[in-house]
Amino acid sequence: MSGLPPYATTPQRVWYYSFRVICALIFIFLITPIIIVMPLSFNAQDFFTFTPEMLRLDPEGYSLKHYRDMLGSDGNPVTGLWIGLAIGVAWAAFGAYRRGGLTATSIIPVLVFGLFGLIIGKLTGATGDWMVALRNSLKIAPMATLLSVSFGTLAAIGLSQSHVPFRRAIMAIMISPMIVPLIISAAGMYFFYSRIGLQGTYFGVVLAHAALGIPFVIITVTATLVGFDRSLTRAAANMGADPVTTFFRVQMPLILPGVISGGLFAFITSFDEVVVVIFVGSAKQQTLPWQMFTGLREQISPTILAVATILVAISIALLTTVEILRRRSEKLRGMSPS
């Protein structure tokens, strides 16, 4: 659709514009629920709709109250921030020493470590419901991601070899955690994990979430491997590299973007998962989505809007990262960016 040709008839013009209006409405339908929680989370009242003060853009109508409720006042954010900054400065100094001078990019590790320090510090020792839930989520998701990425990447490399017996069947089994309804996975894991004493343990939840994240890793990594030039590993082997060196020095850097996006998918799957954790976990493993689920089910409190806004911000960050990685991967594999 490259614009409207000058000879278009009136009905064609009408259809052209009404089609665009229809599409715009569908886009509005897609995006409104995500946008709407943001302004509502700054509501000064305990309402879930816009108050007259908010509509008049009166500063009185807005407040950070729900965020304060969510964050609580305990934890050690300041200590964490200082420790994080110190590690960041040390890291930057070490990098500068190796490259022989400070550059503008030296600030990045300082900021990143500072932010991580702040978050970890805030979460250590915090006792508010939301903070405890976030802490549990952040304990479970990275471990589950680590498991699914390491198993998944190896298997994806195996699957992309040219002669794999039962390839289709193996693929079907590995993708199945994504297809089987969550309630069935949750029920099965609940029964089975109680038998072997994993139900209600941190380790049980991690294993369950790792299984759920694997299909995403397999899909993204195999997609990256489709365009992988096999002569590169052969060239490396020819020059005397053993398989392990070849893997880490030649193959891994090339498929890394795919591995990282798979990891992000696995992370968000675990970070977002409710059904399985409700059945496999116990109150000690109550994660952020679980807390939101009970909040929405029983007494809905506006604090949930503040949590939702923060989660939307996290997903925007993840989406941006995945998009950047996808383009980088296409460039590395010599495909034209779509």
Place this chain on the structure above:
Amino acid sequence: MSNSEPMLAADGTPLKRSLARALRREKMRALMLIAPLLLFILLTFILPVADMLYRSVDNKIVSEILPRTVVALQDWDADSGELPDEAVFAAMAADLQQAAQEKTHTKVGVRLNYEQPGISSLFRKSGRKAKKWNVEEGGPWKEQLIEVHKGWGDPEVWRTIQTYSPRVTQGYYLNAVDMQVGTNGAEMRPENEQIYGILFWRTMKMSLIITLSCIALGYPVAWLLANLPARHANLLMILVLLPFWTSLLVRTSAWKIMLQQQGVINDVLVWIGFVADDSRLVMINNQFGTIVAMTHILLPFMILPMYSVMQTIPPSYLRAAKSLGATNWTAFWRVYFPQSIPGIGAGSILVFILAIGYYITPALVGGTTGTFISNRIAFHISSSLNWGLAAALGAILLAVVLILYWAYDKIVGIDNVKLG
């Protein structure tokens, strides 16, 4: 080189054998790479699901807790309409006493209660008395048991025990499809006790409505994205991908907030004067709420496969059709649409598979009329504790999903699933 002499590889072995060996080694290496994950998935995922499936037919409990009665009852003819003889009652007394001592009599009562309501109290009451019995010398047990609870005088109770004494049962499955074992084998339950058929039907119907609304909303968007210049398309693509990446709970809570009676949509409708302030629309805790929220949640799963198919359709086909005299509509319907059907198929199966297993969104915005079969399964696992029935319902749902998964693999191929 003559034909009779085999070709040799560098180390002197025949080339054919050397090749086969290399191929075998390559296969082994690939399998070694895959094996850890396969084992992991088997242990953490496939075995649990298989365990659940086994639970849907598992009936060890009756023959384990009432071993003597099960043996004694074997020869009793349930259709005679008469009570079993004294030996069966004596066996039951012995079993009951042992069960009461091990505190397992309530378990078997609960199990049989799923099949015939009322048996649970029969076992509970008799179990309390059973501890004081002298099994060796007491009796006659027929009179004594009936005295403890007149339920023992009902042949139907004995029929239920006899029917459910084998170690495997189809009882949970019969329950799951609203049937029961009656005097003449399996029969439908009375009309007013049928719930699962309705629930399965509702789950299917609503998933279908959701899939159709996703097609209706997704098709124009996918078409627009595929036909815009790449720069604009990428920008608009963000609007599709952002919901895809946003937490399910966030989207569900946003809909809950927007759809409620004091929510944003009702406020806007009242403000434009579309509805009166005292007759705000009820859009949540019913089927409408579930359909709207789930359509929104699953829409990206429809748009993405449609988009990737439409991208491959050359725009020149449409121009060619038009230059041959087709109207806009004919060109679209006869030339473009047939080529976009694989995208619709892939998206529809994916959305339908995801929709029929949904639990969270129906539980939060579905109220009582908008819940799915998953919600019932969760109820049986965590509240009613009828795990066998939950497993049977789950197995039926799983069968439907697996058939669709198989179809998806045939039509699209699982290697072609794309994420963003």
